[in-house]
Amino acid sequence: MVPFRWAITSAGKIAADFAHAVRQLEGHEVVAVAARSEAAAREFCARHARGAAAYGGYEAMFRCDRHGADACYVATRPDSHRALCERLIARRVPTLCEKPLATSVDDVAALYAAAAASRTFLMEGVWTRCFPATAKARELLRGGAIGDVVAVQAEFGYAIANGCPDGVRGSAATGGMGRDIGVYLAEKALLAFDSRDYDLADARGVAVLGRGDGVDLTVAASARMVGRDPKRRGGVASLLWTGQCDTPEVCAVLGTAGSLRFAATHHTPRTLEVTTRTSRTASRTEVLDFPEPGDDGAHRWNYPGSISLQYEAASVARAVRAGAVEAPEWTHADSLAAHRIVERVRDQCYAPTADVDAAKPGDF
Ligand SMILES: NC(=O)C1=CN([C@@H]2O[C@H](COP(=O)(O)OP(=O)(O)OC[C@H]3O[C@@H](n4cnc5c(N)ncnc54)[C@H](OP(=O)(O)O)[C@@H]3O)[C@@H](O)[C@H]2O)C=CC1
Numbered sequence: 584m585v586p587f588r589w590a591i592t593s594a595g596k597i598a599a600d601f602a603h604a605v606r607q608l609e610g611h612e613v614v615a616v617a618a619r620s621e622a623a624a625r626e627f628c629a630r631h632a633r634g635a636a637a638y639g640g641y642e643a644m645f646r647c648d649r650h651g652a653d654a655c656y657v658a659t660r661p662d663s664h665r666a667l668c669e670r671l672i673a674r675r676v677p678t679l680c681e682k683p684l685a686t687s688v689d690d691v692a693a694l695y696a697a698a699a700a701s702r703t704f705l706m707e708g709v710w711t712r713c714f715p716a717t718a719k720a721r722e723l724l725r726g727g728a729i730g731d732v733v734a735v736q737a738e739f740g741y742a743i744a745n746g747c748p749d750g751v752r753g754s755a756a757t758g759g760m761g762r763d764i765g766v767y768l769a770e771k772a773l774l775a776f777d778s779r780d781y782d783l784a785d786a787r788g789v790a791v792l793g794r795g796d797g798v799d800l801t802v803a804a805s806a807r808m809v810g811r812d813p814k815r816r817g818g819v820a821s822l823l824w825t826g827q828c829d830t831p832e833v834c835a836v837l838g839t840a841g842s843l844r845f846a847a848t849h850h851t852p853r854t855l856e857v858t859t860r861t862s863r864t865a866s867r868t869e870v871l872d873f874p875e876p877g878d879d880g881a882h883r884w885n886y887p888g889s890i891s892l893q894y895e896a897a898s899v900a901r902a903v904r905a906g907a908v909e910a911p912e913w914t915h916a917d918s919l920a921a922h923r924i925v926e927r928v929r930d931q932c933y934a935p936t937a938d939v940d941a942a943k944p945g946d947f
Pocket residue numbers: 592593594595596597598617618619620623658659660661663681682683708710748749750751763886
């Protein structure tokens with residue numbers, strides 16, 4: 584088959600990981616890379632995407648049709664996502680944009696509206712949804728393997744003080760940890776309570792640690808989901824995100840007949856424990872393993888599990904080739920629902936009455 588050709592916007596860290604994941608994925612290639620400076624784009628191509636055309640300035644690549652890319656991967660800072668996606672959508676370029684798609688629900692909604700109006704593919708890069716373990720979890724949940732879902736509990740955190748790119752996380756411009764990784768927790772709520780069947784009834788920021796500047800660092804949040812069909816009972820989500828320490832990343836979905844557990848690193852899931860329960864003491868657990876794709880070891884990954892960006896690249900290629908405007912794994916509705924959860928939580932955290940620890944500016 585003709586290879587699926589990628590253009591990449593930025594010469595940053597996840598962009599490099601993506602280039603190496605795609606390099607090792609059969610039927611995919613990177614044909615163009617743009618960075619704010621041409622030198623950075625050239626260096627990126629030499630190190631991570633040999634043979635790709637290098638562009639100085641994103642617009643130069645968007646304007647050029649010589650590279651013949653089938654889709655563009657936007658991997659810049661979150662506060663630039665909306666404007667870049669708008670420019671790509673205006674040119675009807677299928678676009679995969681790193682999470683968070685934008686830094687407010689209104690911006691996210693505006694992008695999906697623009698994509699729908701011009702029939703252009705747009706996906707927020709919530710790559711977790713493209714992993715085989717997630718697909719299996721969705722199949723099991725839909726098939727009633729653990730009965731009716733009652734609750735989901737998940738945490739995700741890492742210490743941003745240990746060398747995160749400046750401005751990408753924990754900054755007012757880009758929206759704090761909720762926008763960075765809260766979206767992965769909202770994804771878990773929407774996995775347990777599928778956005779096709781459930782609506783968000785309520786989301787709350789229960790407690791927050793921050794610096795009083797609108798940047799959330801650690802948040803304990805909850806959400807309540809209701810079934811659209813009154814026969815579905817709905818349930819609750821208990822979510823915790825933090826930029827102050829590394830966490831195990833465990834997630835449990837609790838149902839009336841058992842539970843699903845992502846044993847570790849649920850944003851890059853490789854193990855799923857399925858427990859069926861006939862009483863409080865009688866249960867049976869099956870462990871399902873989903874090994875990550877093979878890696879030739881030529882690249883030192885910037886982020887854990889990045890070889891599995893292959894799953895997301897493959898999902899995009901399938902959807903674009905089918906002429907779809909969204910990927911079924913992470914639809915526009917899923918993404919909007921996730922941003923609504925994060926934004927409602929965030930707004931409450933920073934309401935005047937919120938318990939914000941503003942005593943130690945910069946101390947995190
Ligand atoms: N899926 C995942 O697991 C991960 C996703 N991400 C997401 O990817 C995106 C990029 O993160 P990451 O690669 O870690 O960040 P980096 O800092 O490594 O790269 C960000 C890039 O943004 C570009 N940029 C555009 N405008 C600005 C500006 N005003 N100031 C600074 N940089 C700017 C730069 O591109 P240029 O090279 O053109 O100068 C820079 O290289 C974020 O949205 C992040 O949330 C990050 C890590 C993992």
